[in-house]
Amino acid sequence: MSTSARRRAVAARSASTTASRPASTTARWSRRRGVVGAFAAFAALGFIAAYVGPIGVALADVDAGDEPVSLYASSLDDVQSIAGDPSAEPAPAAELDRGTYSVYVKPKPTVAPVVKGTSASSSGWRPPFVTPDPGSAQAIAYDMVKARGWSDDDFACLVALWKKESGWRVNAYNAGSGAYGIPQALPGSKMGSVAPDWETNPATQITWGLNYIGGRYGTPCGAWGHSQSTGWY
Numbered sequence: 001m002s003t004s005a006r007r008r009a010v011a012a013r014s015a016s017t018t019a020s021r022p023a024s025t026t027a028r029w030s031r032r033r034g035v036v037g038a039f040a041a042f043a044a045l046g047f048i049a050a051y052v053g054p055i056g057v058a059l060a061d062v063d064a065g066d067e068p069v070s071l072y073a074s075s076l077d078d079v080q081s082i083a084g085d086p087s088a089e090p091a092p093a094a095e096l097d098r099g100t101y102s103v104y105v106k107p108k109p110t111v112a113p114v115v116k117g118t119s120a121s122s123s124g125w126r127p128p129f130v131t132p133d134p135g136s137a138q139a140i141a142y143d144m145v146k147a148r149g150w151s152d153d154d155f156a157c158l159v160a161l162w163k164k165e166s167g168w169r170v171n172a173y174n175a176g177s178g179a180y181g182i183p184q185a186l187p188g189s190k191m192g193s194v195a196p197d198w199e200t201n202p203a204t205q206i207t208w209g210l211n212y213i214g215g216r217y218g219t220p221c222g223a224w225g226h227s228q229s230t231g232w233y
Contacts, residue, residue, distance in 0.1 A: 126156060126157060126221065127159065127224075130156070137202040138159060140206055141158060141210075144207065145210070148210065148214065150219055150220065154220040157219075157224035158210075158213075158224075160224060161223055161227055162183060165184040165233075166181065166182050166184050169182065170182060170205065171200075173188075181198070182202060182206060185208060185209070185212075190208065191205055193208065195207075217233070
């Protein structure tokens with residue numbers, strides 16, 4: 001056989017071998033894919049059965065006719081109750097033994113009503129009546145009080161009032177307010193409406209003071225009560 005003929009024969013065998021290899025390899029890979037696919041399918045079926053199976057059993061046990069039970073309704077079953085006898089007599093109330101203890105209720109204070117012209121002060125106290133010395137400013141005032149129809153109690157209130165205001169001094173002067181005289185007129189020149197000697201004459205000052213008290217408070221005790229409650233009259 002010539003050299004060229006041998007070359008053609010070797011080339012033909014190589015070509016036939018190369019052509020036959022892909023077919024066998026493809027067959028082997030096809031068989032492997034089939035095995036893997038079957039295994040995956042069985043695994044998926046097993047997972048579904050393991051997951052869905054218990055749920056299906058639980059759902060099968062539920063009775064469709066039962067009503068849902070709430071947490072509050074279920075807790076009522078645990079409540080303990082005691083049924084009483086409606087015909088039984090009520091038990092007597094328990095008596096508490098206080099022993100030596102007692103209850104003290106503080107009494108409410110009674111406040112005397114203040115009536116204009118009659119009450120001496122907010123506390124109800126009135127100064128006592130004292131006969132004035134003859135010829136004194138208080139003696140002049142006493143005669144004027146009685147002339148107006150006022151009582152000895154009113155005179156006692158007047159004595160206490162002007163003793164507090166001026167000490168019954170004709171020249172008593174309040175530098176802070178400018179009030180002057182026995183009745184502490186503010187200003188003192190108001191007393192000039194009675195007489196021009198208002199600075200030194202007790203009768204003039206007392207006349208003006210009684211006119212002021214009668215017109216504003218009714219009586220000296222009315223003025224005294226106002227002074228006790230407010231500090232001025």
